[in-house]
Each structure stands twice: as structure tokens, then as C-alpha cells.
Amino acid sequence: MIARLTGMLLSKSPQSVIVDAAGVGYQAFIPLSTFYQLPDEMERVSLHVYTHVREDTLQLFGFKTELEKKTFLLLISVSGIGPKLALSILSGIGLEDLLGAIVMADPERIAAVPGVGKKTSQRITLELKDKASLLSEGLEVRPRERMEIQHKEIFDDALSALSNLGYPSRDAKKALENVLRRDGDINLEALLKEALRAIAQGSSPQGEGKRTT
Numbered sequence: 068m069i070a071r072l073t074g075m076l077l078s079k080s081p082q083s084v085i086v087d088a089a090g091v092g093y094q095a096f097i098p099l100s101t102f103y104q105l106p107d108e109m110e111r112v113s114l115h116v117y118t119h120v121r122e123d124t125l126q127l128f129g130f131k132t133e134l135e136k137k138t139f140l141l142l143i144s145v146s147g148i149g150p151k152l153a154l155s156i157l158s159g160i161g162l163e164d165l166l167g168a169i170v171m172a173d174p175e176r177i178a179a180v181p182g183v184g185k186k187t188s189q190r191i192t193l194e195l196k197d198k199a200s201l202l203s204e205g206l207e208v209r210p211r212e213r214m215e216i217q218h219k220e221i222f223d224d225a226l227s228a229l230s231n232l233g234y235p236s237r238d239a240k241k242a243l244e245n246v247l248r249r250d251g252d253i254n255l256e257a258l259l260k261e262a263l264r265a266i267a268q269g270s271s272p273q274g275e276g277k278r279t280t
Contacts, residue, residue, distance in 0.1 A: 068118050069116050072086050075112070093127060098130070098135060100162050101129060119150045138157065144195075145194055159181065169196055170200050173192065174192045177191055177192070221253075221258060222244075229243075242265040243262050
């Protein structure tokens with residue numbers, strides 16, 4: 068059973084990494100929170116690892132911090148949640164927001180993650196509340212109301228900026244909502260950057276032709 072993996076980071080993507088340890092390349096699936104903390108390729112990296120064995124399948128799931136791994140293990144302890152779905156939840160909501168949603172009994176926040184239904188999100192909050200409370204000690208757990216206020220403020224500022232650039236309100240709102248759904252802690256500059264990237268794939272400012280690359 069592999070519990071930790073240390074070696075050279077051969078390649079990385081938002082979904083997985085390949086780490087060379089003693090001449091063997093190990094692939095490990097990762098959440099976005101880990102991807103953002105990775106060093107550059109060909110540099111040394113160390114990951115906490117969960118080894119998933121099922122019949123003829125052996126998969127590694129890697130995490131930059133022990134807290135990420137512990138939260139992942141909590142998720143897969145819930146009936147109906149496998150490693151891939153647990154990874155999607157971590158990537159789709161963010162670690163602190165996830166623990167906060169569980170502690171505050173906010174299943175709707177978790178149900179917003181693609182692939183997570185209402186019943187599954189309710190099981191998560193019911194079964195994991197006490198354990199999540201222990202894990203979240205020292206973290207800033209924010210009530211849903213406060214998160215919504217912060218989201219609205221940054222959303223309004225970003226929407227105003229995009230409107231001033233000439234982007235259609237409908238496209239701008241959709242892009243901003245999608246970005247905020249993935250990362251509730253994102254700042255205004257990063258939010259605009261991600262929203263512009265999404266809009267540019269199919270929209271352009273009013274009065275201009277479609278963008279080309």
C-alpha cells in the first residue's frame with residue numbers, strides 16, 4: 068500500500084501527475100487544490116497518497132497536504148461516493164468551502180458540484196458533520212450567508228467590468244457564475260481572467276467580429 072510518493076515531477080495536469088520515484092513513473096490522480104500547489108515539472112515533489120485497489124484495478128490518488136487526503140477519505144466513507152467522485156467534489160467546491168458546507172449543514176452548496184445529487188449531498192452533511200468539524204479546526208469556516216455576500220460583491224464588480232468592455236450581459240453572467248461555482252475564494256482579477264477566457268471561446272464584444280486565434 069503506497070501512502071506517500073516522493074520523486075521528480077515528470078508531468079502534471081489538472082487531473083493527474085506522473086512522478087518518477089527510483090526510476091518508476093507513478094501516475095496519481097489529483098484535485099485542483101493540489102494542482103495549484105505543485106512545483107514546476109522536473110522538480111522534486113512529495114504527495115500524500117491513497118491507494119485504491121479494486122479487482123484488477125490499482126489507482127493512486129495524490130494530495131499535496133494531509134488535510135486534503137483526510138477530507139478525501141471522509142468523502143469516500145460515505146455510501147455511493149467513490150474515489151473519482153470524491154476528487155470531483157474536492158475540485159468543484161474547494162477544501163475550506165467543502166468543510167464549511169458540511170459543518171454548517173449546507174447540502175445545497177455541495178449539490179451544486181456536477182455529478183453530486185441532492186440525496187448524496189444530504190448524506191455527506193449528515194454523516195460527516197462531526198468529523199468535518201474536527202478537521203476544520205483552525206480554518207475559517209464561513210456561513211453560507213457571508214459567502215453569498217462576498218460572491219455578490221465580486222460578481223457585481225466583475226459584471227460591471229465585462230459590460231464596460233462590451234461583452235453581452237448574458238454571456239458575462241454565465242461565465243462568472245461558472246467560475247465562482249468552481250472557486251468561491253477567487254479574487255476579482257483572477258475572476259475576470261477566467262471569465263474572459265471562457266467567453267472568448269464563443270463570444271466577442273458587441274460591435275466586433277468573432278475573435279480568432
